[in-house]
Amino acid sequence: MKKQAFNPFLPADVYIPDGEPHIFGDRVYLYGSHDFEGGWTFCMGDYTVYSAPVDDLSDWRCEGVIYRAEQDPDYQNRKYMYAPDAVQGNDGRYYLYYCMSGEFGYGGYYGPICVAVCDEPAGKYEYLGYVRYPDGTPMKKYACFDPCAFNDDGRIFIYYGTQYQGEENDVLAADDAKMADVMKRYDKSRDEILATADNVNGPAVVELEDDMLTVKGEPRHIIPYGVDFGGHEFFEASSMRRVNEKYYFVYSSQKNHELCYAVSDYPDRDFEFRGTIVSNGDVGINGITDENRMNMTGTTHGSIIEINGQWYVFYHRLTHKSDYSRQACAERITIAPDGTIKQVEMTSCGLNGGALIGRGAYPAIIASSITNGNMPHGSNKIFEDSFPNVTHRNTENGTERFIGEIGDGTLIAYKYFSFSGLSRITLTVKGGAGSFVVSTSLDGEPVCTIEVPACDEWNGLSAEVRIRDGIYPVYLRYTGSGQAELKEIAFD
Structure with a gap:
């Protein structure tokens, strides 16, 4: 690799969620939505693609805007382009599938x-058109949302759908309030919803000419x-991959923070649940539950790929x-060998091929976990409550990106670093009055304590440390009466 690869692996000011990775030629391309830094609703930007050589996943480059929201004929009514996917057609050309939306998903x-x-x-x-029936009318069966495109040896499939609270049609029919909500959400009449014998909810597939x-x-x-x-x-x-002649359906579950997978011998039926691949709060791994999630959790979307x-697994x-x-x-x-995927934890070094080098300076925002022990689950909103988070601030000298609102009891984790001869850790901090206790295991002895005086300017605060050479996580636990901000962590 030309350099090390961190999480998040794109530039710090780039927000490409809902990522679908695909290999075309000798490069891997990431197709996704486009959020804004500090944005106020989903998917505010035009589709922008990044790519990297398959033999160097640290070397991502911006391919630029590939498609603008205003190119869609319905732009005047719905201005935001949601999670897309791309596929190479049998004619050799590339096709982008997407759905438009209004603010906040409406x-x-x-x-x-x-x-x-x-x-x-x-x-x-x-713009080419829309998925349609042979007579030219738009195909709108079920809920047209989050399309995935899949070329299965010349057969073209589109997977899509969503799940509204899992209500049976007969339950909806008996509950006017729920029925009204579904009618508004799916823009379908009561009769259309009740006439859908196998329910308007759920993951769907359709094959294309x-x-x-x-x-x-x-x-x-x-x-x-x-x-x-x-x-x-x-x-x-919805996302589909073929692995060793099996079909892997990757999706976001009702828990909303995890990517799960189901497996079948066929591309369009008989899928059986196999497990969770990743959670953006590490829920479900190492005894972590919704109550002690290791990050603020919320929507997730992504897929798996062999490179x-x-x-x-790509996620956000x-x-x-x-x-x-x-x-x-x-x-x-x-x-x-049996086809199963064990859930993996979030790390700071996902594409790096191994632990990060335990020397030099790293941006604080590559933390794999940020928690105060009571982190919320996102719900289509911007929280006003105070809790630690990755954020930014525009200044006369440029944009600062840091972990803010670090209060008493905050735990920040970096996984993993490979250390050799480590003698000093330096944190670039402002705010505070308190201290960071540094350790290499959650329950182990501290390796040093870094005192944080109250200060309005960024300070490089250091402490000597002695740990055995090896690969370790780094945990920072903050104790103090004032809130701190963390911009950088460095190892000497």
Whole structure:
């Protein structure tokens, strides 16, 4: 690698959530939504693609804007482009599938699924049309949301859908308030909803003709409504991959913070739940629960991909105390001989191929966990409560990015560093009056304490440390009466 790869792996001012990674030629391309730093709603930017050589996942470059929201014919009514996906058609061209939405997700669930086309993976896409029936009418069965495109040896499939609270049609029919909410959300009449025999909710699939627009037959659910996945039922974010002749359906569950997967021998039916791949609060791993999640949690969306013989899961984390400023992250995963994937923890070094070098300075915002022991779950809002978070501040000297609102009891984790001859740790801090206790395990002895005096300017505060050479996490636990901000962590 030319350099080290951190999480988030794109530049610190870039917010590309809902990432779908694909390899075209000798590069991996990341297609996703485009949030703004400190944004006030979802997906405020035009589609912007980043790519990296398959043999150097530290070397991401911006390919520029590939498609603008104003190119969509419905731009005057719905101005935001939600999670897209791209696929190479049988004609060799590249097709981008997406859905438009209004502010805060309103109007994003009733389609149509739109299509743009380009001769290159990351060139300038042009609007082509919408997914439609042979007579030209828009295909709007179920809830047109979060489309995924999949070329299965020449067969083109589109996966999509969402799940509204898992209500049966007969329950909706008996509850006017719930029915009214579903009608508004999906822009369907009462009769249309009740006439959908297999429910308007759930993950759906439809096969396309080679024109990449016209459907072959009717859409169908790939998982029948009501199938028990043990609390990990489908919510949104459909993604499909083929692994060793098996089909892996990756999705965001009803828990909303985790990417799960189900497996089948077929691309359109008989999927069985297998487990969780990653949670953006590490919920479900190492005894962590919703009550002690290791980050603020919220929406997640992503997929898995094999790059140079190593499998990865791409997902996103939340910043700025909201769902509206999400950043792309990735972790190495292992697909066992029996086809299962063990849940992985969030790290600071996901694409790095190993631990980060334990010397030099690192931006504080690459922390893999930030918690005060009572972190919230995001819910389409910007929180006003005070809790530690990744944020930014514009100054006369430029933009500062840091972990803010670090209060008494805050724990910040970095996983992992490889240390050799470490003698000093330096933190660049402002605010405070308190101290950071530094350790290399959650329950182990501290390796040093760094005192933080109250100060309005950034200070480099150091302490001598002696630890054995090896690979360790670094935990910073703050104790103090005043809130601190952390900009950088450095090792000498």
